[in-house]
Amino acid sequence: MGASDSKLVFKQGIFRLQEQKAIAADDQYWTGFWELPESAEDIFTLFSPTDIRRTRDNALENLETLILVITSRLCILRNHPSFPDPEIAPEKDALNCIRVLTRILPYIYEQDSLAAWEEKFFWGAGRKRNRKNKFSKSEVLFDGSASEDAPPEEEAGFEEAKPLAEELLDTLVDLLFFSEFTLPRAPPDKPKVNYSIWQTGVGCHTPISSTKEYENNRTEVLRLLLVMCGRAMYMTPNILPVTGIRAITYLTTCSDKQIVLSTLCSLLNTTLKYNPASWKVPYDHIVFKDNKQTLATYCLQLLLVLVLYPVPEGPNGVAPKNFFRHFLGRLHRPQDFQFLVDGMTRIINQPLQASSSYLPGSKQSIAWAPEMLMLFWEALQCNKRFRSFIIDTERAHDFAILVLFYALDQKSDPSKQGLVRMCAFILQTMSVEPNFGKSLNQRFEGQETLPMSIRIQNFHGTYTDYLITSIYTLLTTSKGKHEAIYPALLAIINNIAPYVENLGRATSSKIMNLFASMSSPTFLLANDTNHTLLQSLLEAMNAIVEHQFSKNPNLIYAILRSKKRFQALREFTLEGGQEEIERLNQQRKEQAEAASIRGAHRTNSMDSTRSPVSSRAPNLSDVPEEHSAFAIGDDDDSDNEGNTPTSPQMRSSRAEFRSVNSSRAASVSSSTADESVPLQLRGMSEKARGKMPVGAPSFSRTNSISSLHSLTPTITNNGGGFQPSSEWIESWQPELPLHTILTLITELAPQVPTPETSASPGSENVASALASIRRAQVNSIETSAIRVHLFEWSPLSLGWYESLLWGFIFTSEMLVTKGTAGVWNGTAVKLFRVQEMAAATPSLLAPRGAVDAVGSTIVNRIGSLNLRGAGGGSNAGGRNASGTQPSVRDV
Numbered sequence: 001m002g003a004s005d006s007k008l009v010f011k012q013g014i015f016r017l018q019e020q021k022a023i024a025a026d027d028q029y030w031t032g033f034w035e036l037p038e039s040a041e042d043i044f045t046l047f048s049p050t051d052i053r054r055t056r057d058n059a060l061e062n063l064e065t066l067i068l069v070i071t072s073r074l075c076i077l078r079n080h081p082s083f084p085d086p087e088i089a090p091e092k093d094a095l096n097c098i099r100v101l102t103r104i105l106p107y108i109y110e111q112d113s114l115a116a117w118e119e120k121f122f123w124g125a126g127r128k129r130n131r132k133n134k135f136s137k138s139e140v141l142f143d144g145s146a147s148e149d150a151p152p153e154e155e156a157g158f159e160e161a162k163p164l165a166e167e168l169l170d171t172l173v174d175l176l177f178f179s180e181f182t183l184p185r186a187p188p189d190k191p192k193v194n195y196s197i198w199q200t201g202v203g204c205h206t207p208i209s210s211t212k213e214y215e216n217n218r219t220e221v222l223r224l225l226l227v228m229c230g231r232a233m234y235m236t237p238n239i240l241p242v243t244g245i246r247a248i249t250y251l252t253t254c255s256d257k258q259i260v261l262s263t264l265c266s267l268l269n270t271t272l273k274y275n276p277a278s279w280k281v282p283y284d285h286i287v288f289k290d291n292k293q294t295l296a297t298y299c300l301q302l303l304l305v306l307v308l309y310p311v312p313e314g315p316n317g318v319a320p321k322n323f324f325r326h327f328l329g330r331l332h333r334p335q336d337f338q339f340l341v342d343g344m345t346r347i348i349n350q351p352l353q354a355s356s357s358y359l360p361g362s363k364q365s366i367a368w369a370p371e372m373l374m375l376f377w378e379a380l381q382c383n384k385r386f387r388s389f390i391i392d393t394e395r396a397h398d399f400a401i402l403v404l405f406y407a408l409d410q411k412s413d414p415s416k417q418g419l420v421r422m423c424a425f426i427l428q429t430m431s432v433e434p435n436f437g438k439s440l441n442q443r444f445e446g447q448e449t450l451p452m453s454i455r456i457q458n459f460h461g462t463y464t465d466y467l468i469t470s471i472y473t474l475l476t477t478s479k480g481k482h483e484a485i486y487p488a489l490l491a492i493i494n495n496i497a498p499y500v501e502n503l504g505r506a507t508s509s510k511i512m513n514l515f516a517s518m519s520s521p522t523f524l525l526a527n528d529t530n531h532t533l534l535q536s537l538l539e540a541m542n543a544i545v546e547h548q549f550s551k552n553p554n555l556i557y558a559i560l561r562s563k564k565r566f567q568a569l570r571e572f573t574l575e576g577g578q579e580e581i582e583r584l585n586q587q588r589k590e591q592a593e594a595a596s597i598r599g600a601h602r603t604n605s606m607d608s609t610r611s612p613v614s615s616r617a618p619n620l621s622d623v624p625e626e627h628s629a630f631a632i633g634d635d636d637d638s639d640n641e642g643n644t645p646t647s648p649q650m651r652s653s654r655a656e657f658r659s660v661n662s663s664r665a666a667s668v669s670s671s672t673a674d675e676s677v678p679l680q681l682r683g684m685s686e687k688a689r690g691k692m693p694v695g696a697p698s699f700s701r702t703n704s705i706s707s708l709h710s711l712t713p714t715i716t717n718n719g720g721g722f723q724p725s726s727e728w729i730e731s732w733q734p735e736l737p738l739h740t741i742l743t744l745i746t747e748l749a750p751q752v753p754t755p756e757t758s759a760s761p762g763s764e765n766v767a768s769a770l771a772s773i774r775r776a777q778v779n780s781i782e783t784s785a786i787r788v789h790l791f792e793w794s795p796l797s798l799g800w801y802e803s804l805l806w807g808f809i810f811t812s813e814m815l816v817t818k819g820t821a822g823v824w825n826g827t828a829v830k831l832f833r834v835q836e837m838a839a840a841t842p843s844l845l846a847p848r849g850a851v852d853a854v855g856s857t858i859v860n861r862i863g864s865l866n867l868r869g870a871g872g873g874s875n876a877g878g879r880n881a882s883g884t885q886p887s888v889r890d891v
Contacts, residue, residue: 010036011046017062018055030069034096040220043099049826052107056114063104064121070097071168072141078171083192084181091181095220101168102224102823109234110828121164123246128161169228169250173259175221176266182218184209195262201269201343202336203261215295222298223823225251226809229305233806233829237799240831244312252309253320260323267303268328271296271375272343276350276366294816297368301809304371307378308805310798329382337389340379345395347372348402352451367815370419371808373406377426391435397442397463401450403427404470408454411478415835418804420474424485424492425791427467431492432788437499440464461504468493468503472510490536491789497543498786501551508555511541512562519569521577522584525724531732539787542740546783553773556744557766560752563745570738574726740781747778803831810834 013032016023023029037043055063074097077083084091108114128141161167174193179186186194197204198218228247232240254260274296306324313319331337350366376399379386390396407423410416430436440463447459447466456469471489474482493511503511517523518534541559544552559566752772753765810829813822 006036006038007042007046010042014047014051017066018051018059020062021059022061023065025065025069030066033066033070033100034073034093037096037099040095040099043096043103047100047103049107052104056107056111060114060117063108067101067104067121068164070100071164071171073097074101075141075167075171078174078178083178091217094175094181095217098172098220098224102220102227105227106230106233106824106827109231123163123165126161126163126167128159128167165228165247166250169225169247172221172225173251173263176218177262182214182221184214195258197262197269198266199269199273201265201273201339202331203265204269212291215291219291219295219298222295222302226298226302226305227823229302230806230809230824232802233810233824233831234827236830237803237832238796239799240802241310241795241798242312244310248305248309249311249320252306252311252322252324254323257323261327264303264306264324264327267299268340271300271303271372272339272347274343275346293366297371297812297816300368300371300375301805301812304374304378304805305809307382308374308801310793325378325382328379329384331383332385334389337386340386341390341395344372344376345398345402348376348399352402352405368808368812370406370422371805371812373403373419373426374422374805374808377422377429380426380429387430387433391430391433391439394439394442396430396436396439400427400430400440400463400467401454404467405451405454407474408470409451411474411482414481417481418800418807420478420482421485421488421800422804424474424482424488428488428492428495428789428791431495432790434499434786437464437496440467440496441499441501461507462502464496464500465504465507467496468507469510472514475514486533487536488791490533490540493540494536494543494787494789497540498547500544500548503544503552503555505554505558508552508558511537511555512558515541516562516565519565519572521572521580524572525574525577525581528722528724528728531736535732535736536789538737538741542737542784543786545740545744546781547786549778549781550774553770556748556773557752557769559741560745560749560769563749566738566741566745569736570742572729572733574724574729577724743780744778747780748773748776751776807832 010032013029013036016029037046052063055066074094077089077094077097080089083089084094086092108118162170176182177193177195179190179192179194183194183196183198186192196208198208198210200207229245229251231245231247235243235245274292276293303324307322307328308325309322311319311322331340347366348369351369380390390399403423403426407420411420442463444459444461444463444466447455454470456466459466459469461469471492474489475486514537515534518530518537523530524534541555544555545559549556752769810824810832813824
């Protein structure tokens with residue numbers, strides 16, 4: 001039978017599956033599902049989503065039988081003494097069984113009405129036919145769940161068995177370590193299943209041979225395991241962490257140490273040994289499909305699914321141990337940590353190298369670098385020794401810069417908000433360690449080698465300066481997209497504050513800009529939680545003043561320059577705040593009218609003289625005077641902060657805090673003049689949307705550290721009726737930690753010259769002021785104990801975290817398959833939103849219009865080169881029939 005004939009017969013069999021009722025389990029018809037398809041593409045193309053859904057909805061008994069016979073055939077092949085003999089027990093049969101299950105399971109998971117059936121069919125007590133000596137191609141090993149009402153005579157010929165899903169999972173794990181299927185031929189006296197680690201690295205120093213076929217078979221098995229774990233995609237984030245996924249629970253609570261360690265190390269080593277630079281020819285990823293990268297991608301994704309999984313509580317109220325997470329947390333050898341660091345750095349750093357290549361697009365950008373960041377975070381959380389290794393060997397600098405690259409580079413992409421959040425949480429996890437804060441005081445010498453997207457012009461500071469400046473950028477230029485992580489970003493500054501030394505002038509200026517913004521009435525009165533962010537920033541400044549006063553004269557000087565802002569905050573009242581808002585509104589109105597008049601004048605005038613309005617961002621030595629106690633400015637703010645209105649020229653050269661209407665929260669904009677879009681800055685103490693099920697079990701993430709605040713969605717209350725009151729202000733305003741700074745101002749201000757107290761302000765007086773601060777003694781300031789801002793996982797934060805991971809997996813599958821055989825394409829995913837995007841613009845590899853015919857001819861003639869190959873550059877993605885590309889949003 002030719003290939004075309006077999007495809008036709010296979011498609012006819014699919015039609016029969018949905019049209020004929022109750023096909024007998026021993027019918028030879030079923031053998032066509034593993035004998036006819038020639039490739040995975042045949043199954044994914046011919047067994048369409050419409051076919052699967054029609055069978056599911058109109059002939060569920062046939063779909064049930066199909067799963068039973070496919071699983072039976074796979075288990076029989078695994079136990080056959082000749083497998084994978086091409087004549088007796090063919091490898092092709094096993095692969096087709098795996099592919100069919102991979103294809104149909106997501107369409108079962110998406111149907112809520114099948115939940116009870118699914119639980120009973122896959123996880124109910126099973127029955128298995130008694131073992132026979134003959135292995136028939138049409139034999140059905142399993143008979144579904146045992147019926148409690150079945151008479152004894154009907155049980156003849158059957159024996160008790162594990163639930164069907166457990167049998168399938170056990171079989172798949174064994175096939176990952178099967179002689180001549182995924183591993184080299186075993187000696188005659190050895191069992192076919194040998195739990196040998198695939199690659200050298202952690203737990204293995206003796207390499208074993210491999211082939212392209214073995215690696216492809218591992219990929220197929222791993223993908224089905226991911227699909228079974230992918231039941232998570234069809235649950236909502238608030239339900240998933242507390243109910244769990246049966247398949248993942250079964251895998252992670254396996255008590256067989258050899259199986260767990262072999263699987264863990266195989267997945268880990270295969271991922272970390274992958275070298276994206278193995279191909280040296282430019283544009284090689286366009287011509288060749290990198291099967292090793294596909295295998296490494298699935299290895300990393302399954303590893304993350306297993307390691308970060310919070311096992312739900314059992315009937316006894318105790319959560320079983322996640323052994324994959326447990327053993328990752330038990331790693332302790334320095335050489336293993338070095339192996340992890342080298343592999344992680346190579347993958348995480350690759351997109352930076354690809355983006356800076358002299359030949360655009362000549363290097364393939366690895367799409368799963370964010371997943372590697374997630375693995376790095378998991379290792380930090382569950383392994384204290386690894387965390388210490390990173391900090392003590394100063395590799396923390398490299399990882400901090402890499403994490404900041406992803407956060408800053410992707411901050412404006414709506415589909416990458418989850419990635420930016422994770423980057424903030426990684427940095428906070430690192431900042432919990434005291435040695436991290438201390439190590440940041442080293443001078444950052446390699447800033448000019450960074451990509452332009454994260455390079456700071458004229459930068460000559462320490463790693464602390466770079467980190468705080470980057471955080472400032474995230475706070476002031478993200479246009480409100482990342483409000484959920486503002487407490488985390490401020491917590492990072494809090495954690496490193498007691499160890500900060502020699503903070504630069506520009507960095508001190510940015511800290512004061514944040515204080516000016518957060519202490520403004522417009523911001524404080526916007527909702528009922530913004531004051532908590534101000535409190536966090538004040539605590540960070542207090543920590544620097546109390547623990548590193550003499551080593552941070554620039555910040556002390558900036559505080560003294562802004563003393564009236566602190567004093568005004570202590571005297572803050574509702575009436576005064578509302579008056580200030582009205583005054584700012586009037587100033588903006590006047591400024592807009594003046595700008596309109598100037599614009600009309602410039603249009604009608606032939607005068608080409610330079611406009612007095614400067615678009616250059618203010619710096620330490622050239623900052624416009626600011627007469628509003630609540631405007632955003634640098635650390636050279638005027639001490640003369642009365643009610644004298646600021647000139648239009650001065651107001652236009654700073655980014656001012658803007659008020660908003662009652663339906664929106666207040667915002668903070670950056671200090672650069674060309675940033676006109678404000679950033680929403682809101683607290684995170686509102687109740688999270690979505691409720692846990694009544695009586696739902698809790699969860700456990702053993703070996704994890706506590707870190708930051710719980711990730712809770714923020715809700716602006718203005719539109720919901722929030723109205724600030726004097727009583728509300730009295731509930732938090734007296735508790736603001738202003739005592740340390742006000743004491744500092746009281747004792748130090750008379751000793752330090754400022755532009756307002758000096759007859760000839762200039763750089764000499766600034767140097768004199770800094771020298772005075774270094775010599776000064778402030779005896780009234782009490783040193784408080786160092787506080788560490790930690791993170792406590794909640795069901796909601798874990799729901800977000802798992803949705804982020806599965807969003808990565810979903811997107812990666814689209815890139816790997818180019819949309820032609822995506823496992824989850826078009827299914828009703830509930831864990832995150834899938835948004836359709838416009839199709840990619842025409843290119844050499846994806847022509848449009850009149851050149852389509854020519855392009856198609858070329859591709860067909862040299863199709864063996866796979867010019868549309870997999871791999872996943874940053875612009876790759878699957879397209880649906882409408883020509884749009886799916887993307888994951890809000891994960």
